[in-house]
Amino acid sequence: MNVAVSKGGRRLLWLSFWFLVIFLYAPILILIIFSFNARELVSFPWEGFTTRWYREFLQNQVLLDAIRSSASIAAISSVVTTVLALPASIAMSRRRFFAKGLVSGMLLAPLVIPLVVLGTALLILFNYLQKVAGIPIELGWLTITIAHVVIALPFAVLTIVPRMERIPVALEEASRDLGADAWTAFRTVTFPLLAPAVLSAYLLSFVISFDEVVLASFVGGQTTTFPLYLWSQLRLPSQLPQLPAVAVVVLAISGVVVVAAEVLRRRTDRTLTSSTAVPDDIPNRVEVRTA
Amino acid sequence: MAAAEAAEPAPSRRRRLGRRAGPTLGLLSAPVLWVGLFFVVPVVMIATYSIAGISGLSPNDLTSFSLTPWKDFLFEGPYMGLFWKSVRMSSIVSVTSVVLAYPVAYLLALVAGRRKYTLLLIIIVPFLTSYLLRVLAFRVILGDQGVINTALETLGVVDQPVGWLYYSQFAIYAVLSYVWVPFVALPIFVSLESMNTQLLEASSDLGASRLRTFVTVTLPLSMPGVIAAFIFVFIPTLGEYVTPRLVGGPGGYMFGSAIESAFTAGLDWQFGSAMSMFLVFAVGVLIVVFGRYLNTRAVAE
Amino acid sequence: MSDVAAAISIQRVSKRFGDVVAVRDVSLDIAEGEFLTLLGPSGCGKTTTMRMVAGFEEPDAGRIVLRGDDVVGVPPNKREVNMCFQHYALFPHMSVGNNIAYGLKLKKVSKADRHKRVDEMLELVGLAGYASRKPAQLSGGQQQRVALARALVNRPAALLLDEPLGALDVKLRKQMQLELKRIQHELRTTFVYVTHDQEEALSMSDRIAVMKDGVVEQLGTPRDVYEHPATPFVADFVGVLNALAFRVDETSGTDAIMRLSDRDRVVVPGGGSAAPGSQLLVAVRPERIRVHVGDVTTNGGSRITGRVDDVIYLGTLTQFHIATDAGTRIVAHRLSDEDTAGIDHGQAVTLTWDREDASILHDG
Numbered sequence: 036m037n038v039a040v041s042k043g044g045r046r047l048l049w050l051s052f053w054f055l056v057i058f059l060y061a062p063i064l065i066l067i068i069f070s071f072n073a074r075e076l077v078s079f080p081w082e083g084f085t086t087r088w089y090r091e092f093l094q095n096q097v098l099l100d101a102i103r104s105s106a107s108i109a110a111i112s113s114v115v116t117t118v119l120a121l122p123a124s125i126a127m128s129r130r131r132f133f134a135k136g137l138v139s140g141m142l143l144a145p146l147v148i149p150l151v152v153l154g155t156a157l158l159i160l161f162n163y164l165q166k167v168a169g170i171p172i173e174l175g176w177l178t179i180t181i182a183h184v185v186i187a188l189p190f191a192v193l194t195i196v197p198r199m200e201r202i203p204v205a206l207e208e209a210s211r212d213l214g215a216d217a218w219t220a221f222r223t224v225t226f227p228l229l230a231p232a233v234l235s236a237y238l239l240s241f242v243i244s245f246d247e248v249v250l251a252s253f254v255g256g257q258t259t260t261f262p263l264y265l266w267s268q269l270r271l272p273s274q275l276p277q278l279p280a281v282a283v284v285v286l287a288i289s290g291v292v293v294v295a296a297e298v299l300r301r302r303t304d305r306t307l308t309s310s311t312a313v314p315d316d317i318p319n320r321v322e323v324r325t326a
Numbered sequence: 327m328a329a330a331e332a333a334e335p336a337p338s339r340r341r342r343l344g345r346r347a348g349p350t351l352g353l354l355s356a357p358v359l360w361v362g363l364f365f366v367v368p369v370v371m372i373a374t375y376s377i378a379g380i381s382g383l384s385p386n387d388l389t390s391f392s393l394t395p396w397k398d399f400l401f402e403g404p405y406m407g408l409f410w411k412s413v414r415m416s417s418i419v420s421v422t423s424v425v426l427a428y429p430v431a432y433l434l435a436l437v438a439g440r441r442k443y444t445l446l447l448i449i450i451v452p453f454l455t456s457y458l459l460r461v462l463a464f465r466v467i468l469g470d471q472g473v474i475n476t477a478l479e480t481l482g483v484v485d486q487p488v489g490w491l492y493y494s495q496f497a498i499y500a501v502l503s504y505v506w507v508p509f510v511a512l513p514i515f516v517s518l519e520s521m522n523t524q525l526l527e528a529s530s531d532l533g534a535s536r537l538r539t540f541v542t543v544t545l546p547l548s549m550p551g552v553i554a555a556f557i558f559v560f561i562p563t564l565g566e567y568v569t570p571r572l573v574g575g576p577g578g579y580m581f582g583s584a585i586e587s588a589f590t591a592g593l594d595w596q597f598g599s600a601m602s603m604f605l606v607f608a609v610g611v612l613i614v615v616f617g618r619y620l621n622t623r624a625v626a627e
Numbered sequence: 628m629s630d631v632a633a634a635i636s637i638q639r640v641s642k643r644f645g646d647v648v649a650v651r652d653v654s655l656d657i658a659e660g661e662f663l664t665l666l667g668p669s670g671c672g673k674t675t676t677m678r679m680v681a682g683f684e685e686p687d688a689g690r691i692v693l694r695g696d697d698v699v700g701v702p703p704n705k706r707e708v709n710m711c712f713q714h715y716a717l718f719p720h721m722s723v724g725n726n727i728a729y730g731l732k733l734k735k736v737s738k739a740d741r742h743k744r745v746d747e748m749l750e751l752v753g754l755a756g757y758a759s760r761k762p763a764q765l766s767g768g769q770q771q772r773v774a775l776a777r778a779l780v781n782r783p784a785a786l787l788l789d790e791p792l793g794a795l796d797v798k799l800r801k802q803m804q805l806e807l808k809r810i811q812h813e814l815r816t817t818f819v820y821v822t823h824d825q826e827e828a829l830s831m832s833d834r835i836a837v838m839k840d841g842v843v844e845q846l847g848t849p850r851d852v853y854e855h856p857a858t859p860f861v862a863d864f865v866g867v868l869n870a871l872a873f874r875v876d877e878t879s880g881t882d883a884i885m886r887l888s889d890r891d892r893v894v895v896p897g898g899g900s901a902a903p904g905s906q907l908l909v910a911v912r913p914e915r916i917r918v919h920v921g922d923v924t925t926n927g928g929s930r931i932t933g934r935v936d937d938v939i940y941l942g943t944l945t946q947f948h949i950a951t952d953a954g955t956r957i958v959a960h961r962l963s964d965e966d967t968a969g970i971d972h973g974q975a976v977t978l979t980w981d982r983e984d985a986s987i988l989h990d991g
Contacts, residue, residue: 044536048433051433052429052430052434055430056448059449063455063460065466066459119360122354123357123358126350126354141358141366145361145365147561147613148369148609149561149562149564149605149609150565151566151585152565152585152602152606153365153368155585155599156368159371159375159595163371184360184364188360203716205712206716208683208703208710209716209717209718209777210718210729211702211704212683212704212709212710213704213709213729214730214734216702216704228720245456246455246456246457246458248568265456265458266568266572269461269465270572278459278462279466282456282459289454290451290455293455294447297447
């Protein structure tokens, strides 16, 4: 007997699961359909199949520029995020130090601040730095990048720390014991084992930055990122008919990246979990199956 | 053996004290500096601005002290009303998300078996794709000429578009629940999965029905996940202005919208700062009350 | 022992963690080629002592001298000792061959040399042909061998083993004990072995240091430690022991003699200086005690009468719990045979043991 659920309950639960899947994916499916609708307005009726919107958006220079600037901001901010998150995660999982709770609270605090507050606060800071302190920091891609690092950092730390904690300290000690200095031990043992999590952190930071609109709208100045472009378009009562086409392409790419990252993470995760996969009663000479 | 393991690692953990202070500082200085400069300092500045006698775009006089914006905001005008309205709306969104996510998290954690991570991934993927594009999808579905209204009209159920579907509070609830459900499923899934299933067996062994087991064992044990999920939805929703602006119509104006317009349209930064700080306090209260349930690590995994 | 002769000399070393003193003024000299075991319950400081030798902990006080050099403050990678970790700590992302070659690579040993030495090591630990496997494809016992090879390939001044067999099942553990002993014999490498398993310590070591609460309670050969435990703790930790408190009646030469009745008496060598009337704690190993049905006499040894309280059949051995007429309880082990089979609950018996089999326990 399954104590968690009865037979009828199980059916009901699966029903709720599929309902949720439909709820989550139907809008995306509908976008795909409408991206091929020949009608100028993104709505019914269906006026025939066309790939015109795909062709047009590939020639829409403003839109392409927005995507390009979002991609470069995301690429840079996620590198910075990862570079900051890695040492922070190592300190969090391997060291004890004064005020550790305070430091970890500080690093994770951006998780729980409403973005509108952070956006306005950063606007005040940058404005102050520029107008009062005289530091030439123009609102634009740089300030957006800085802001995105702040909100992506806690996610990156929370991605790397659990993996770091699963790497036994003894591995690093073994490396030191065999003659490696601290840096060599990190380079040859810790980092290779940590790499999947670092990659996950990088991709997650990229996705967060690429999709972020609130902070970009406060500190973006004249820079138009892709979400800012969408934001300006979506506020109009009737938007560009190209948008569903753009949406399909962007969603497809991000979907593939996310799934690929997850599959990669799980595959490499096994290197840490299966340390004693083979039972001892197998005699030495017998060929041992690959785990 | 087990006893030896339990007792002996103590030195190896403690060993990190002491002579490694230098490297630890090196590891932490850059990230802490970043968060300090671009998170803590701005929040302190916004607090300062909310009580300093400055306004507009010339923030060069921080000497005079003024509580006028706080007074204006707390005791006059529609702002506190707006705040409570936002609290109500955020609660509805959070509860809806939890109610939608709970059975699925339960299914995946306790029933689905080996496929659970794959199924979980199916639920999570939409969360990691563009939020604004999903809002666009909702316009296509809920709008006056959207899928639902067209279907209803074609079927003859209504003869003109159903107005409350779009540019309404309903649309805000629908879109935000849609956005948050995958995210909410995670902490609930984690709390249910880390639960010792032997407890369920023990409960049923003691003669409890499934419903009783659920109410007396499962639900209480998953409460940390539920509360964490609730908070993680509630806080950002409280500061929302993007979704209300896109799908909410005039009735969807929220507290976050007021902050945004104080900074952009109204150009009254001082007033906006006071409202921002108020939001920070509100969040602070929530964190103090529910902080112990916020196992952030559970969300990360 | 002088600094020069000792492979490792631990001199008055202390280490505390916060409020807890893990190691308290410990001194040990370990000779070249010796197999020394640090034996004790968890938390006794044995692992900390070893980790200080390896360089993972720094002592708060005292010196650690490796082949004549004071190594306090020297990082682990600059110390000429290698370690086998409790859970092997094999690098999961490297093949067996690369695990073993790791230290050699860091020492910039040429590729050809590396290959040769790795193959030699694999041969030594009985894993020839396993170089390309990943650790996860090996059994626990095989992983243990790889860990051993990885440490030994560097030809360390001493090999430190931290409960290396703890994760293996009993049968495999016995097999690996022999294997370790053989390898140590072949290479003549100094082994420092940490365990809480007294049997393991007794069967493998040249000398055993029994530790408790950060202090070495006794240092000696397995026979010494087993047969002449210096403290009640050692006696109790290293096997079952009868610790009997008796009042001294007289002394004779170096012996203390306790008369329990007309004919019953206990003789303890080394108690000659005890004042008559003072209390002594006398240790006797259960397997040294003979159990007789009826009456026997003894010349020079100890003799005590009692009644069998319990008989526990242990296979090869039979364990007797005897309530003596003097009021103490004694455990005796005899090889199971027809005689022991005839002894039953409630039977009156006489216990005897030789003079040399008793020793005095100093309260530790």
